Amino acid sequence: MQKKLTERKTIHISHATSQQLNGLVFLLPWIIGFLLFFLTPIINTIIYSFNEVGVADAGGMSFKYVGLENYINLFTTEVSSKSQQFLRVLIDENTNIFVNTPLIVLFSLFSAILVNMNFKGRGIVRVIFFMPIVLGLKVVVNLTMVSTGGDILEASLSSAFDDQMVIGFLTSYTFLPREVMVFIVGIVNNIFQVISQAGVQTLIFLAGLQSINPSLYEVAKIEGATPYEVFWKITLPILSNITLFAFVYTFVDLFLASSISSEIFRFAFNRNNIGIGSALSVVYMINVLIDLGLLLLILSKVVKLGYENK
């Protein structure tokens, strides 16, 4: 009996350690990957960005420390493949992303609420609403786009619905200033980009909506809450974490789709200027992180986030 107890104890001690060891085994691929394909590349990129990188005689790389010269050159002398200043490119990308992110998140929340309702043919509608996961692939979007000449369909449509006419019509019948109308019409024209990016976020929101306990809605109904109140007091607070996730996801996704990656590759390998390409990479990375911090700051002011659940 005594012997058995001690045996059990040794097993018990090794359980915690074995849990730790087994966990480590399961995580090992990811940790190795993190070291090899994330941490060292980041450090190397930062090193490259402060150096003039050349090819040494032995076949390796030679470095010459140049300080901030790469960064200064990037913003003063170098231009993108569309011969724009890089400051300009970055500003364009950022405005684009800050305008589109809330639109995409709102649209996906809206469509998730729609497909969460009960109606006939919901299955088919859901299938269609998640199609953007497939149709929004960059390759597909590029291929289905009309690249040359005119799109005869677009032409016939736009002659029927002239932008300027719509803007004029709306400004004369609403009290909104013309600039706001131009902005809104621009957004509506942009609807296909918004839709094509919204597939995964709709999925995220639908999963979130389905995780809400239905008894909450029943209580609200009994207490006499209007649908409006139900949305603002129940649905949105519960979805706040998911909203945050959707925002971050959209943000990252839009940055991924930006044209910067081809610029980085062009600098580094077509023009053999690894230093400036690395400087651009670092600028880009810092840009994303700052934007994300800004976004979280804004969101934490607007939505009360339940961090404890994260």
Added chain:
Amino acid sequence: MKINKVTSVIIEKWNDNSITDVFTTRRKIVNLVNSIFLMSLIIGLCFAILYPLIKLIPIVFNDVEDLGNPDVVWVPIKYSIISFKAAKRLVFGNGVTMLQSLLYSAVIAVIQIFVCAMAGYVLGRIKFKGNKIIMFLVILTFIVPPQSLLISQYLRFKQFDIFGIIKAMTGSPVDLINKPYTLYILSFFGFGVKQSLFVYIFRQFFKGLPGELEEAAMIDGCGFYQTYFRVALPNAVPAIMTVAILSFVWNYGDTYYTGYFNPEGPYLSIALTNTFMSSNVQNVLKALQTWYDKPGVTTLAFDAVKQAAALIYLIPLLVVYFLVQKKFVENFERSGIVG
């Protein structure tokens, strides 16, 4: 409010016809108006989502010489499948590339599920010291765009070496660019297409899974690995489905990793992008003119061929999507995405 006004007017008129049950009628009308509004909204949105596809149909079935004819917008005068034939001859050939691409995406999806499920299980389930730090790192790797690591990763693969071991063994570092297994290596170590997201999904899923099953398995004498493979993983089917379809679709459509790390590999996405580059318009038109004896083709025909190629490219994705949509679309409250 407006709807209420309208209905009250209607109800007044109905009352004149001596219908007494005002409240039922009113509710019926409000419901009817609401559902008509909802239906038109849903149908409109469905149309907007499918519009890029619908818009292609008349173009690709049109005779290539009829494109640009203002009389032909939605209904072709002469039907032809020359665009498809040309697309097949230009890109798809005998279909081997497509099979290879599909196989590649499937294999990568399996690798990603395997690795991410393991990592997610430990992060969400096991009392592992350093869980929080690693979770933070996962989110960090998700946030930092891979483009900013492109140069350094490329150079690393160009002269691949792990702490000088390979150089010591073979004399020189290996060049992994343009090797088919490079991308498998990348996914195996957790840095394939959006792989941090998949780790996150699995982590959330396993965190939400009730622990009793595993406790029971432990008590019944299952070890760590048995518990994972016999209990945890079979219960993770919703998360696996979600990750599988996302991974498959994204890898099939990926041009970033395939394009930079294995540009000469047999990937359909790369082949399509290269064939239909804007600098390639004249070549494609020339091909149309000589192969199918269509001297009158314009650049619009280039678009038609391109869009026919896009449709062919989409077919396997749509088939897979429709096959799994039942599992994917219904009952995924426990698919692990919920935070």
